[in-house]
Amino acid sequence: MQEHEKTLISVLVAGxxxxxxxxxxxxxxxxxxxxxxxxxxxxxxxxxxxLALIQIPDLHPIAxxxxxxxxxxxxxxxxxxxxxxxxxxINGG
Numbered sequence: 001m002q003e004h005e006k007t008l009i010s011v012l013v014a015g016x017x018x019x020x021x022x023x024x025x026x027x028x029x030x031x032x033x034x035x036x037x038x039x040x041x042x043x044x045x046x047x048x049x050x051l052a053l054i055q056i057p058d059l060h061p062i063a064x065x066x067x068x069x070x071x072x073x074x075x076x077x078x079x080x081x082x083x084x085x086x087x088x089x090i091n092g093g
Contacts, residue, residue, distance in 0.1 A: 005070025007061045012083035014065055015046025022076070036078060038076070 019042025023034060049068035053059055 003061075008047065010061065010065055011046050011068035012043040014069050015042040015044070015076075016040070018042045018046065018069060018072045019076055022073075033040055033050055041076045041079060042072045045079065048071030048075060 016039040019038035019040075020035060022042075023030065023038045028034065046068035049071050052064065052067055063077055
């Protein structure tokens with residue numbers, strides 16, 4: 001496995017763990033669907049940090065992981081709020 005593949009997997013795993021961590025500290029009921037959803041959402045939003053490599057090709061993997069973690073937290077929060085607003089519009093609320 002090449003270095004960039006290892007880095008991408010690290011960022012995806014970190015994002016998924018952040019999503020699970022957010023779920024575990026919330027008061028929401030734990031369900032398998034919610035665990036998978038938060039993991040996928042965290043991994044997807046944290047992988048956006050890979051775009052930083054376009055601007056800074058020599059970015060250290062630890063810096064990329066930190067950016068991925070930050071984007072995973074902020075991005076997942078943003079996406080969840082957006083979906084809740086859309087659901088409220090559909091339900092007439």
